[in-house]
Amino acid sequence: MRILPAKEFAIKREVEYGTVEQNQAVKNIIQTVMKDKDVALIKYTEQFDGVRCSDLKVTAQELDDAHEQVDAEFLTALRKASYNIRNFHEKQKRNSWMDLQEDGSLLGQVVRPLKRVGIYVPGGTAAYPSSVLMNAIPAQVAGVSEIVMVTPPSTNGQEGINPYILAAAKELGIHEVYRVGGAQSIAALAYGTESIRPVDKICGPGNIYVALAKREVYGVVDIDSIAGPTDITIMADEAADAGYVAADLLSQAEHDEMSSAILVTDSENLALQVQNEVEKQLKVLPRKDIASKSISQNSAILTVDHIKEGIEVVNQLAPEHLEVMIEEPMSILGQIENAGAIFLGRYSAEPVGDYFAGPNHILPTNGTARFSSPLNVDDFIKKSSVIYYSKDAILQNGEYIMELARQEGFEGHARSIQIRLEKEGRHDG
Amino acid sequence: MRILPAKEFAIKREVEYGTVEQNQAVKNIIQTVMKDKDVALIKYTEQFDGVRCSDLKVTAQELDDAHEQVDAEFLTALRKASYNIRNFHEKQKRNSWMDLQEDGSLLGQVVRPLKRVGIYVPGGTAAYPSSVLMNAIPAQVAGVSEIVMVTPPSTNGQEGINPYILAAAKELGIHEVYRVGGAQSIAALAYGTESIRPVDKICGPGNIYVALAKREVYGVVDIDSIAGPTDITIMADEAADAGYVAADLLSQAEHDEMSSAILVTDSENLALQVQNEVEKQLKVLPRKDIASKSISQNSAILTVDHIKEGIEVVNQLAPEHLEVMIEEPMSILGQIENAGAIFLGRYSAEPVGDYFAGPNHILPTNGTARFSSPLNVDDFIKKSSVIYYSKDAILQNGEYIMELARQEGFEGHARSIQIRLEKEGRHDG
Known part of the structure; x- marks a missing residue:
């Protein structure tokens, strides 16, 4: 890698x-x-x-x-x-x-x-x-x-x-x-x-x-959406367990040759350890043919000078899955702008979310976390607006509505208000 | 009409x-x-x-x-x-x-x-x-x-x-x-x-x-969406004001020759009155060339035996705009399944919503109210799931996660759990 x-x-x-x-x-x-x-x-x-x-x-x-x-x-x-x-x-x-x-x-x-x-x-x-x-x-x-x-x-x-x-x-x-x-x-x-x-x-x-x-x-x-290949980004610092990081990278890499697994770290040491661990774990993985292609072609360990730079990289990647294995992982949650699902801390392996914890595993791929969300209940509802306008409301606001309609050249719109003002106003007077 | x-x-x-x-x-x-x-x-x-x-x-x-x-x-x-x-x-x-x-x-x-x-x-x-x-x-x-x-x-x-x-x-x-x-x-x-x-x-x-x-x-x-031509459906009974109904139909018809304006009513009498009113109001409408094509080609007065049948028709039409001008309009709100914006009562002319009341005028057209919503704040947000799994949680549930992963043939997923169980379990013991 x-x-x-x-x-x-x-x-x-x-x-x-x-x-x-x-x-x-x-x-x-x-x-x-x-x-x-x-x-x-x-x-x-x-x-x-x-x-x-x-x-x-x-x-x-x-x-x-x-x-x-x-x-x-x-x-x-x-x-x-x-x-x-x-x-x-x-x-x-x-x-x-x-x-x-x-x-x-x-x-x-x-x-x-x-x-x-x-x-x-x-x-x-x-x-x-x-x-x-x-x-x-x-x-x-x-x-x-x-x-x-x-x-x-x-x-x-x-x-x-x-x-x-x-x-x-x-x-x-x-x-x-x-x-x-x-x-x-x-x-x-x-x-x-x-x-x-x-x-x-x-x-x-x-x-x-x-x-x-x-x-x-x-x-x-x-x-729902047109799903692309799956991806993971892991942000980890010196304190992260290289074995966990490597296992989690591989759990995405085994999906598909097109999958992408990226580590972002401020630690040269961790980078080298993870590189070794990936190599080691890959050898004994049943789907190693797929995973090794994903690792060699679409994956990388990216080094940054500090975690702040790492956050910028993550926001540009807009990963489908983001694991954060740094000290105080919760401290950077507010700065993560783009990610489908965010896994915080050493125990939150990505498969926890794939299968079990509760959040959806159907997530925005291909950088679309910039504007898309995990599949959720809102995807299965629709909303209707409701307007029940009162007589007072139409009498008070009718003129404004007609002004806006006429400026846009929609006299028919204005008249649907005017006919009411004339009739209802008269009844009042 | x-x-x-x-x-x-x-x-x-x-x-x-x-x-x-x-x-x-x-x-x-x-x-x-x-x-x-x-x-x-x-x-x-x-x-x-x-x-x-x-x-x-x-x-x-x-x-x-x-x-x-x-x-x-x-x-x-x-x-x-x-x-x-x-x-x-x-x-x-x-x-x-x-x-x-x-x-x-x-x-x-x-x-x-x-x-x-x-x-x-x-x-x-x-x-x-x-x-x-x-x-x-x-x-x-x-x-x-x-x-x-x-x-x-x-x-x-x-x-x-x-x-x-x-x-x-x-x-x-x-x-x-x-x-x-x-x-x-x-x-x-x-x-x-x-x-x-x-x-x-x-x-x-x-x-x-x-x-x-x-x-x-x-x-x-x-x-956002691919908007089609605009449409309105008005459901009205004997008590509705034919002049209002006609004016509101025309306010949609004037948009575009492809616009559709539909009245659904259980009253033969109202149907005839609205037909006359549309004719009358159309003559003096500035955009009458557009509106008359919309009225003759894409619009209709549909008669039903009773309001209940009318509701079924409305749900099939899934209108962009629905006006309800029947006695007790609120009583049928719960039965309206598909409509972009619902205007209840005699004062809620559709242009009230186009310009002024507050709800959005960008609405699902072409029957897509079956599955789409008015433009709304949700269209400008994205959600991320967050999982912060505890050590207890992974130790208690790891086996289930591995079971599900292995059944799907994803041994790499299972191993990202297993490596944690082995290491964290050992620390505990």
């Missing part, structure tokens, strides 16, 4: 738009699903997943079977995690409010859950029950009444779905699950088919075709 | 993606601005706006001059509106929170303003100072420290900008204004030039080129 001064490090940031061919393929798939609906879904599932499905919907029996099939330790851990995640997200809930004005008017904001949300869950080797929790629980806490899951069939030409995914769905009370993935499943969720009614929002990570399809249907439905 | 039963009305909903040529033109403009920066901005401004700018930045003197030039009545009305808008949006602010766990851990959510936001303000005849307030005030309330405005030069080949726009900016304390519009200004805000530093988010309405450019840079920066 290379060590270099922070000021020599160039931040790479590339938005993934796919190739022209990929975009065209996705557009074709969407149009075909809009036209042929279920027939298209079955055709594409055969073509891309090698499975001819007799029925798109996963049966209650399959959900039950999967739930019985998974081991008890997994279910215990899953339940504890679910409890923590639900607990944390409950604190994000907001109430509607209504504010009484002196002139008798009421102004307010009504908060309502989205009605129907679709969650994309990748299949095959990349089947992550934790992502089922992280997507579905905030939606449930928000009050979304219909949560639909789509996931490709994954068991060697059979219609089966990874049982851990189904068990997680069953645990959360999600019973509407369809065995379909890829761009075709996104099209189905956006436009509907005979089997799958359309949703209001689509969440969840997928491959490039899923990402492009989500971008394509954005506007017809809402989407 | 046609009258038809609600069930015979087909909802049109089209997402505007532009033509292939328009998309290509926008991509070219963005790439050229990325390469040539200010030179490209000056070139495109000459090409599209017919003005050769000597300096892109509007001077303090120009802002002062514009402010002195506009009339006092306008400034009074603008200030009262600003006060109300600020007041309403202040109620949307949220605090960071931190939650102490029994095991000594802290979990929380930090709320921070975006740092730098760009606001697009259309020029020429479509110059709306009210939109300056509606975009900038929520950002200011959120705590955004740098608000940048871009707007095309508009005064007959001169570098000047509509003075009402500049006066509104000056009133709000916005002093960073650039005379550049179109896709080129969006590229400049996203990627930066010599004159214009890049922003974190771009807001504000524009023409199709601006909309496509925003869509294109989404991901590099955040954007």
Whole structure:
């Protein structure tokens, strides 16, 4: 793992738009699903997943079977995690409010859950029950009444779905699950088919075709975000444990060759220790092929003169995950402007947040923590403004409203006020 | 204005993606601005706006001059509106929170303003100072420290900008204004030039080129939304004033030929009266050419058997603006699922909300109230999760975290926990 001064490090940031061919393929798939609906879904599932499905919907029996099939330790851990995640997200809930004005008017904001949300869950080797929790629980806490899951069939030409995914769905009370993935499943969720009614929002990570399809249907439905490769930045000083730092860097590096793991430190000594530890731990890591590419190509140890400079570097990186392993980690929290999730202190390993503590693991990647937030309950609600204007209010303020409307050339707007002033004013007089 | 039963009305909903040529033109403009920066901005401004700018930045003197030039009545009305808008949006602010766990851990959510936001303000005849307030005030309330405005030069080949726009900016304390519009200004805000530093988010309405450019840079920066044509739905019963209803329908119809104005009523009598009133009021409306096209092509009076059916129709329409002029309008508020802004009662004319009452006039169009909200303070903040895990917490829960990580095949994640359990556990023993 290379060590270099922070000021020599160039931040790479590339938005993934796919190739022209990929975009065209996705557009074709969407149009075909809009036209042929279920027939298209079955055709594409055969073509891309090698499975001819007799029925798109996963049966209650399959959900039950999967739930019985998974081991008890997994279910215990899953339940504890679910409890923590639900607990944390409950604190994000907001109430509607209504504010009484002196002139008798009421102004307010009504908060309502989205009605129907679709969650994309990748299949095959990349089947992550934790992502089922992280997507579905905030939606449930928000009050979304219909949560639909789509996931490709994954068991060697059979219609089966990874049982851990189904068990997680069953645990959360999600019973509407369809065995379909890829761009075709996104099209189905956006436009509907005979089997799958359309949703209001689509969440969840997928491959490039899923990402492009989500971008394509954005506007017809809402989407969460287009996730990029995962990243971690660790800020550590002399006192940090090099073994912990290295293990945490590797826990991100093992995700994907494109993952990025960055250490920012004011200690030359720690930099060298971590470099050694990464080397050592990497050798015995099962996913070492992936992790070593991530470490050599997209990762670095960045040295800074002092922690203050380190904070600036962190804010420029805008990491998805930030670990702070310095003395008094809480002391710099107020200066961290851009980070998806902040892990403070020596015990807050990043996987604590990935799986268990409660905050969401779906976080802004690719430097978008500058303007984006972790997935949260607000992503599953919508607000409506409410105006109940009183007679006093319109009589007192009508002239101002007309002034502003007329200046903009909207006489029709002014007249909708004027007709009331004339009629209501007269009744008064 | 046609009258038809609600069930015979087909909802049109089209997402505007532009033509292939328009998309290509926008991509070219963005790439050229990325390469040539200010030179490209000056070139495109000459090409599209017919003005050769000597300096892109509007001077303090120009802002002062514009402010002195506009009339006092306008400034009074603008200030009262600003006060109300600020007041309403202040109620949307949220605090960071931190939650102490029994095991000594802290979990929380930090709320921070975006740092730098760009606001697009259309020029020429479509110059709306009210939109300056509606975009900038929520950002200011959120705590955004740098608000940048871009707007095309508009005064007959001169570098000047509509003075009402500049006066509104000056009133709000916005002093960073650039005379550049179109896709080129969006590229400049996203990627930066010599004159214009890049922003974190771009807001504000524009023409199709601006909309496509925003869509294109989404991901590099955040954007508000892609606005479609404006719409209103009015739900009214026998007791409603047909003159008011007609005036309010026309106040939306005058915006744009694509605007839609819909009345939903359970009263045949009111339907006929409103039809007559619209005809009558339309004749003397200055913007009657626009409004009559909107009324004949995109508007309708929809009859329902009872108000309950009307509510279903409203929820399907998911209107941008909803006026409720029935007896006891508040009684149905709980049943309105989808609407951007809800105006209750006979005095709550839609222009009250467009200009003055306080809630935002930038609202979800094109049926997107199903999943989107009025522009609000949340659009200008970002959240970070905070995890400060205690030693007790990692010792108590480490095993569960490892179980979940290993089930997903992430041994590296498990080991970042294990290394701590081994070391910290040992210290304890």
